[in-house]
Amino acid sequence: xxxxxxxxxxxxxxxxxxxxxxxxxxxxxxxxxxxxxxxxxxxxxxxxxxxxxxxxxxxxxxxxxxxxxxxxxxxxxxxxxxxxxxxxxxxxxxxxxxxxxxxxxxxxxxxxxxxxxxxxxxxxxxxxxxxxxxxxxxxxxxxxxxxxxxxxxxxxxxxxxxxxxxxxxxxxxxxxxxxxxxxxxxxxxxxxxxxxxxxxxxxxxxxxxxxxxxxxxxxxxxxxxxxxxxxxxxxxxxxxxxxxxxxxxxxxxxxxxxxxxxxxxxxxxxxxxxxxxxxxxxxxxxxxxxxxxxxxxxxxxxxxxxxxxxxxxxxxxxxxxxxxxxxxxxxxxxxxxxxxxxxxxxxxxxxxxxxxxxxxxxxxxxxxxxxxxxxxxxxxxxxxxxxxxxxxxxxxxxxxxxxxxxxxxxxxxxxxxxxxxxxxxxxxxxxxxxxxxxxxxxxxxxxxxxxxxxxxxxxxxxxxxxxxxxxxxxxxxxxxxxxxxxxxxxxxxxxxxxx
Numbered sequence: 001x002x003x004x005x006x007x008x009x010x011x012x013x014x015x016x017x018x019x020x021x022x023x024x025x026x027x028x029x030x031x032x033x034x035x036x037x038x039x040x041x042x043x044x045x046x047x048x049x050x051x052x053x054x055x056x057x058x059x060x061x062x063x064x065x066x067x068x069x070x071x072x073x074x075x076x077x078x079x080x081x082x083x084x085x086x087x088x089x090x091x092x093x094x095x096x097x098x099x100x101x102x103x104x105x106x107x108x109x110x111x112x113x114x115x116x117x118x119x120x121x122x123x124x125x126x127x128x129x130x131x132x133x134x135x136x137x138x139x140x141x142x143x144x145x146x147x148x149x150x151x152x153x154x155x156x157x158x159x160x161x162x163x164x165x166x167x168x169x170x171x172x173x174x175x176x177x178x179x180x181x182x183x184x185x186x187x188x189x190x191x192x193x194x195x196x197x198x199x200x201x202x203x204x205x206x207x208x209x210x211x212x213x214x215x216x217x218x219x220x221x222x223x224x225x226x227x228x229x230x231x232x233x234x235x236x237x238x239x240x241x242x243x244x245x246x247x248x249x250x251x252x253x254x255x256x257x258x259x260x261x262x263x264x265x266x267x268x269x270x271x272x273x274x275x276x277x278x279x280x281x282x283x284x285x286x287x288x289x290x291x292x293x294x295x296x297x298x299x300x301x302x303x304x305x306x307x308x309x310x311x312x313x314x315x316x317x318x319x320x321x322x323x324x325x326x327x328x329x330x331x332x333x334x335x336x337x338x339x340x341x342x343x344x345x346x347x348x349x350x351x352x353x354x355x356x357x358x359x360x361x362x363x364x365x366x367x368x369x370x371x372x373x374x375x376x377x378x379x380x381x382x383x384x385x386x387x388x389x390x391x392x393x394x395x396x397x398x399x400x401x402x403x404x405x406x407x408x409x410x411x412x413x414x415x416x417x418x419x420x421x422x423x424x425x426x427x428x429x430x431x432x433x434x435x436x437x438x439x440x441x442x443x444x445x446x447x448x449x450x451x452x453x454x455x456x457x458x459x460x461x462x463x464x465x466x467x468x469x470x471x472x473x474x475x476x477x478x479x480x481x482x483x484x485x486x487x488x489x490x491x492x493x494x495x496x497x498x499x
Contacts, residue, residue, distance in 0.1 A: 244325045
C-alpha cells in the first residue's frame with residue numbers, strides 16, 4: 001500500500017479513492033469486516049429513536065404486562081467492549097445474554113491505555129494481574145503531540161500501554177461462556193417495547209430477510225455505539241486506520257519509534273472543511289496502529305463518511321509516515337462525543353440503559369472511550385445490577401469535572417475556519433499545547449487523562465488566551481453565545497464543587 005501526496009482530489013479521483021479503499025479493507029479484513037464498515041456508514045441515515053434494522057418481516061414487539069416473567073435479567077445489545085460487563089453481571093448471579101450483528105468479541109478497534117485502566121481490568125475481578133500483563137504488547141517511554149507549522153510536545157503517563165484488543169475480547173468471551181452467558185452471534189436488535197417489569201425485544205439474524213423472533217429481559221443495555229438510534233450526542237469523531245507493517249523506524253517526525261506513542265499530530269491545515277488528525281501507537285515488533293480522524297458536529301456527518309475517510313487515509317498516509325506500509329488489520333468507527341453544551345443522550349425508558357459510546361460520557365476532547373469505560377467497569381456493572389431490581393436507581397458514575405470545559409474545545413474543533421484562515425486551528429492547538437507543556441507534565445497528562453482539576457483548566461484557558469488573544473474571536477465565531485454561556489456556567493459550577 002503506497003500512499004501518494006497531493007491536495008484534495010476531484011470527483012473522479014474521489015470515486016477511485018473509494019473503490020480502492022473498499023478493496024483494501026476487504027483484502028486486509030475480509031468481507032465480514034467490510035460489511036461491518038458499510039453497516040456503520042449506512043447507520044448514519046437512521047433517525048433518532050428508530051432502529052436501522054426495522055425493515056424486517058415479523059410483528060413489532062408488544063410491551064410485557066406487569067409481573068411478566070423475562071427470559072433474561074440483562075440483555076446487552078452490542079458485543080464489543082461492553083462484552084467485559086457480561087461476565088461481571090453473570091458472576092453476580094444474573095441471567096445474561098449478549099447479541100451483536102457480527103461475531104461477539106470480534107475487535108474492529110485497537111486500544112491504548114494508561115496505568116489506571118490496566119489496573120482496573122484486574123481490580124474489577126474480571127482478570128488476574130498476570131492475565132492483564134499478558135495483554136500488554138508494548139509500553140512507551142513517552143507520548144507526543146505535534147502540530148503542523150508548530151512544535152512537538154512530549155508527555156509521560158498517557159496512553160502508554162498498547163493492549164491486545166483481540167486477546168482482551170477473546171478472554172472476556174471465554175469468561176462469559178464459562179459463566180453461562182448466552183451469546184447470540186450475528187443477531188441484531190430490531191426493536192423493543194418496555195413494560196413495567198420487563199422489556200420485549202425483537203431480534204433477527206443479521207442476514208438479509210431473516211425473520212424476527214422475540215426475547216425478553218428485565219433490563220436492556222444498549223451498547224451499540226454510534227449505531228444506536230439513541231446515540232444522539234452532538235459531536236462525532238469518524239475514525240479509520242488499522243494495524244500497519246512496513247513503516248520506517250528511526251528518529252524524525254516521519255518515522256516510528258517503538259517506545260514512543262504519537263497521541264495527536266497534524267500534517268496540514270484545514271482541508272475539505274476539516275482539521276484532520278493522526279495518531280500512531282506501536283504494538284508488537286514491526287506493527288503500528290495508525291488512525292486518521294476529525295471532529296465534527298453530528299449532523300454534518302452523513303452516510304459514507306468512514307469509507308471516504310479511508311480514501312484519504314490511503315492517499316495521504318505518506319504525508320504522515322515514511323515506508324512501504326501494508327494494512328494487516330483495519331480498525332474504524334464513529335465515536336460519539338457530547339460537548340456538554342447540549343442535552344446528553346438519553347435512554348428511551350426506565351428499563352433501558354445506554355453504556356459506552358452510545359452514552360458518550362467519555363471525554364469529548366480525547367475520545368478515550370476505552371479508558372473511561374474500563375476505569376468505570378466495576379461501577380457500571382454494579383449500577384446495571386441495581387437497575388435490574390430498581391430501574392429508577394440513579395447511576396453512581398459522575399462526569400469528570402474537566403468535561404465541563406473540554407466539551408467546548410471539542411465543539412470549537414468541529415467547526416474550523418477555512419480559506420484564508422485555514423491555519424488558525426493548528427496555530428491555536430500549538431499555543432494550547434505549548435501552555436500545557438509549560439504547566440508541567442502532571443497537569444498536561446491530567447488533561448489528556450480526563451483528570452485535570454477545574455482550577456488548572458481555567459488557568460490553562462487564561463494562559464492560552466494571553467499568548468493568543470485571537471482565541472476570543474475564534475471562539476465567538478465558532479460557538480453561539482448561548483453555548484458560550486453554558487460553557488462558562490459549567491466551569492463555574494465545577495469550580496464551586498471543587499472548593
